[in-house]
Amino acid sequence: MxxxxxxxxxxxxxxxxxxxxxxxxxxxxxxxxxxxxxxxxxxxxxxxxxxxxxxxxxxxxxxxxxxxxxxxxxxxxxxxxxxxxxxxxxxxxxxxxxxxxxxxxxxxxxxxxxxxxxxxxxxxxxxxxxxxxxxxxxxxxxxxxxxxxxxxxxxxxxxxxxxxxxxxxxxxxxxxxxxxxxxxxxxxxxxxxxxxxxxxxVHDSFKKLCIGASEQDTLYGNVFDGMPGRVLKTKEAEAMVKKGFPLIDSIKGALLLKRILNLSPGQFVKTAMDMMTAEEGHSVWVLARQAACNMKHMMAIMDGDIDGGILFAGQCCGGIxxxxxxxxxxxxxxxxxxxxxxxxxxxxxxx
Ligand SMILES: Cc1cc2nc3c(=O)[nH]c(=O)nc-3n(C[C@H](O)[C@H](O)[C@H](O)COP(=O)(O)O)c2cc1C
CATH class of the missing domain: 3.20.20.70 (Aldolase class I)
Known part of the structure; x- marks a missing residue:
């Protein structure tokens, strides 16, 4: 022990x-x-x-x-x-x-x-x-x-x-x-x-994708949810890296998140303001990008959508x-x- x-x-x-x-x-x-x-x-x-x-x-x-x-x-x-x-x-x-x-x-x-x-x-x-x-x-x-x-x-x-x-x-x-x-x-x-x-x-298709991945098969950057983070290399993750700031997806995702969390418009704006004044000083866009990322995350873990989904995952997938x-x-x-x-x-x- x-x-x-x-x-x-x-x-x-x-x-x-x-x-x-x-x-x-x-x-x-x-x-x-x-x-x-x-x-x-x-x-x-x-x-x-x-x-x-x-x-x-x-x-x-x-x-x-x-x-x-x-x-x-x-x-x-x-x-x-x-x-x-x-x-x-x-x-x-x-x-x-x-x-x-x-x-x-x-x-x-x-x-x-x-x-x-x-x-x-x-x-x-x-x-x-x-x-x-x-x-x-x-x-x-x-x-x-x-x-x-x-x-x-x-x-x-x-x-x-x-x-x-x-x-x-x-x-x-x-x-x-x-x-x-x-x-x-x-x-x-x-x-x-x-x-x-x-x-x-997590959907079986993503479990298999992680098992098949090497230690080089993740991407790191702030395009995924607005903060520096690591995801498994998928078609969508690579496209996000190429595209940069995902404005349309962010707006769609923000509206979805507002609905999931039952936020009133006032609460939604307040949350955005709270994020701006947080210790790390994230901008309001981080919230929108988090929301967009959430949507794609759900597509990965629930639907197993290997093309459209993204999944946070570490370099250690290469050893799993x-x-x-x-x-x-x-x-x-x-x-x-x-x-x-x-x-x-x-x-x-x-x-
Ligand atoms: C799919 C996924 C979702 C995560 N969500 C959160 C979260 O909600 N809050 C948090 O503090 N960290 C979150 N993390 C980070 C983990 O808590 C943890 O720090 C990370 O997985 C450790 O690295 P490893 O994957 O190499 O073990 C998430 C990680 C993954 C893989």
Whole structure:
């Protein structure tokens, strides 16, 4: 068994976390990871407050283990979704892209706050704000990393802060877990790898596409949802890179998002303004591009539209070769990590 600060703090068996992934981390997948000894995280970005509550309650009905929610703070409905998570006393509240205003409220019921960072300079700020754990996202990751790889970022951050660290980006096997621990992390968070499991709702055609992909088959840029992010190479993703700013798609997508999230015109404008004043200073167009991206994302994961869809995915797709259950995957990663760690310590002692 690998015991780390992460397993101690979270009260879980293995230092492995399911990364929050909008649409994909639905209750079955979250519960499957929790029941297999990891930490499941449910991403709420796509949810109305009612859906957030329903999903949290569904997860509670599927597992008695601790779990968390993930909310992108610059997304529409972030404040309401966080409020629901607090009312439901969710054990772990993970945020990304924004400033956490809710830390004291989460601590008041014994919950923990997990900040996601991609820049070392945000690590100390998050610790000082009261975050209990940091998730460090490297350049290899699906969706939103920054320019530094996990290899560089984790050791830098581990020198800056004292709270537990979770490595995200590029990890898909036991060697990755062992490497993350060696770099100074206390556990790993995996998105792409858990996306390609039996319990994941991602359409089979995209699971197969990820398995067939090499480590070179992703594209990184800000044309997809307006923020630097990584997607699987598909026809549509390549066309978006060529086309640049997708004005018509953005308007269509913004209208769709407004409808899905039940936003009044006033709320929609307010959300756009909130995004402009967020720490990262995104423009109103980012919201529209996020919406357009959401539409294409749904075409990928639900309809399996290989031509028209786009899917956030990490470079580690190049190393993913099968579709295990979450239990099989977690057990295999732990055995492999322990094996690697044993071998490397044998090398150290020269035996
Ligand atoms: C399809 C998909 C959707 C994602 N959605 C979110 C999200 O809603 N919120 C968030 O903070 N990160 C999101 N991410 C990023 C993951 O939480 C995680 O940081 C990333 O997958 C780690 O890199 P890896 O894919 O190499 O494991 C998403 C990733 C994927 C693959």
């Amino acid at each position: 690998l015991k780390t600060k992460m397993t101690d703090l979270f009260g879980i068996r293995h230092p492995i976390m399911l990364a929050g992934m909008n649409w994909i981390t639905e209750p079955n997948l979250v519960a499957a990871v929790c029941n297999a000894g990891g930490l499941g995280i449910f991403a709420t970005a796509r949810c109305t407050p009612e859906e957030t509550r329903e999903n949290i309650r569904e997860i509670k009905s599927l597992t008695d283990k601790p779990f968390g929610i993930n909310q992108i703070l610059v997304s529409p409905g972030a404040k309401d979704n966080i409020k629901i998570a607090i009312e439901e006393k969710v054990a772990f509240v993970n945020y990304s892209l924004g400033k956490p205003w809710f830390i004291d409220e989460v601590h008041a019921y014994g919950g923990k706050v997990m900040g996601t960072i991609a820049l070392a300079k945000h690590a100390k700020k998050a610790e000082e704000a009261g975050c209990d754990v940091l998730i460090i996202t490297g350049y290899e990751a699906a969706a939103h990393g920054a320019d530094a790889t996990s290899m560089v970022l984790i050791p830098i951050v581990s020198r800056l802060v004292n709270i537990p660290l979770i490595a995200a980006g590029g990890v898909y096997d036991g060697r990755g877990l062992a490497a993350a621990l060696a770099l100074g992390a206390d556990g790993i968070s995996m998105g792409s790898r858990f996306m390609i499991t039996k319990e994941s709702m 070769e099968d579709i295990p259950t979450c239990q099989e995957l977690i057990d295999r990663i732990i055995i492999e990590a322990e094996d690697v760690m044993e071998k490397t310590s044998m090398l150290k002692t020269g035996s």
